[in-house]
Amino acid sequence: MNSFVLDSEGQCRLLKFRCIWWSLFAFIIAQVQSPRVSPVSLGSATELELPHKDIALVGFLAKEKDQNLGQIFQTIYEKKLAASLRCITDSEQFARRRLVSPKTVYSGLIGTIRFMEVPTIDDLSTIETSAIGADAIVIHNVQMSNIKQYVDMIKRLQVKRAVIAVNVTGHEADNEITNSYVESLFRGDQVDSSSVEPKQPIYTVIKYSEPVIFEEESRRPFRIVVDTTPVPTAPSSRLATGDLLRVLTECIDLPKAFNRVFGMGPGNALDNEILVWMKAQGISTSDRVAVLLSDFQEVSEQRLKEMNTEFKANKNRAGVTAAAS
Numbered sequence: 001m002n003s004f005v006l007d008s009e010g011q012c013r014l015l016k017f018r019c020i021w022w023s024l025f026a027f028i029i030a031q032v033q034s035p036r037v038s039p040v041s042l043g044s045a046t047e048l049e050l051p052h053k054d055i056a057l058v059g060f061l062a063k064e065k066d067q068n069l070g071q072i073f074q075t076i077y078e079k080k081l082a083a084s085l086r087c088i089t090d091s092e093q094f095a096r097r098r099l100v101s102p103k104t105v106y107s108g109l110i111g112t113i114r115f116m117e118v119p120t121i122d123d124l125s126t127i128e129t130s131a132i133g134a135d136a137i138v139i140h141n142v143q144m145s146n147i148k149q150y151v152d153m154i155k156r157l158q159v160k161r162a163v164i165a166v167n168v169t170g171h172e173a174d175n176e177i178t179n180s181y182v183e184s185l186f187r188g189d190q191v192d193s194s195s196v197e198p199k200q201p202i203y204t205v206i207k208y209s210e211p212v213i214f215e216e217e218s219r220r221p222f223r224i225v226v227d228t229t230p231v232p233t234a235p236s237s238r239l240a241t242g243d244l245l246r247v248l249t250e251c252i253d254l255p256k257a258f259n260r261v262f263g264m265g266p267g268n269a270l271d272n273e274i275l276v277w278m279k280a281q282g283i284s285t286s287d288r289v290a291v292l293l294s295d296f297q298e299v300s301e302q303r304l305k306e307m308n309t310e311f312k313a314n315k316n317r318a319g320v321t322a323a324a325s
Contacts, residue, residue, distance in 0.1 A: 051080055052136045054083065054136070056088055056131040056134040056159075057072065057088065058127055058137065059141045059142070059165075062090050063094035064090050064121060067121075069140065071242065072138070073085055086114045088116045088130045089117060090119065099113065118130055128153050128156065132157065138163045138252070140248070141167050142166045147185070151182070160201055161202050162202070166205055167210065169209045181261075186201070203258075209265055213238040215242055220238075220240055221271040221272035223268075223298075224247070224292040227263070229263060231263040234265070234267075237268075239264065
């Protein structure tokens with residue numbers, strides 16, 4: 001992603017653009033600051049009621065891949081999104097060593113986790129067996145080429161909620177994973193002779209690209225884009241794992257994320273200003289994520305570029321007029 005840098009005369013335009021932000025936020029925040037899901041019914045879709053009885057988490061703790069993203073368990077627990085959690089891992093010992101701490105013990109988190117060991121973290125058959133009975137599932141690091149197999153597994157599990165983080169590294173056509181494409185995977189070619197339409201899980205897909213940096217959330221800018229926009233990349237910046245895990249967690253009970261596909265990657269200077277501004281206004285983490293899922297960052301950058309072009313055009317016209325006189 002190319003960073004957008006204001007010229008020396010950009011301060012007045014930035015002030016003007018902040019006025020636009022304020023008016024937009026007044027409208028957006030009024031919509032996102034609403035009670036979370038409990039319960040919700042989306043037409044013929046599965047009825048979703050929170051907290052979930054049991055959420056299975058896959059791919060966050062894996063010895064084979066040296067994957068240590070256990071903080072998502074604490075975040076889900078603190079948000080009271082589930083009565084119990086399942087940690088599906090290729091090494092229970094590896095997972096316990098990274099999850100057990102004074103904080104997780106005294107908070108009660110460890111008492112809610114069931115450890116389910118599988119031969120490898122990519123073995124779908126044993127993952128499916130370990131996840132039977134869960135009413136929600138969150139999966140990390142699904143390869144783009146395997147998304148259909150994971151969707152088929154989720155459908156067989158008959159969970160009510162599914163959040164999937166898809167790794168699109170090395171795939172230039174990542175924008176092919178769109179809302180309509182994922183919807184077609186979940187619908188499939190099912191033919192039901194009964195009058196009741198088969199229930200589908202409420203899903204969310206977050207596309208991201210490596211390299212990522214193991215870092216806590218809110219340390220660096222990031223950008224969330226709509227399904228048809230390529231996943232943001234930047235040679236000099238990386239997406240922080242803490243931000244990715246936070247977005248995955250917030251999407252579990254965020255209606256704006258239901259049955260949608262998004263891309264997520266490192267941000268630029270404008271994204272940093274947007275994130276800092278929202279935090280300074282006291283907007284909660286949940287509502288900040290809801291705003292970013294509204295295509296706000298892309299619209300903001302496009303509007304600022306248009307203002308920059310208009311400013312230069314006016315300046316050139318003023319110069320020509322002055323020269324003519």
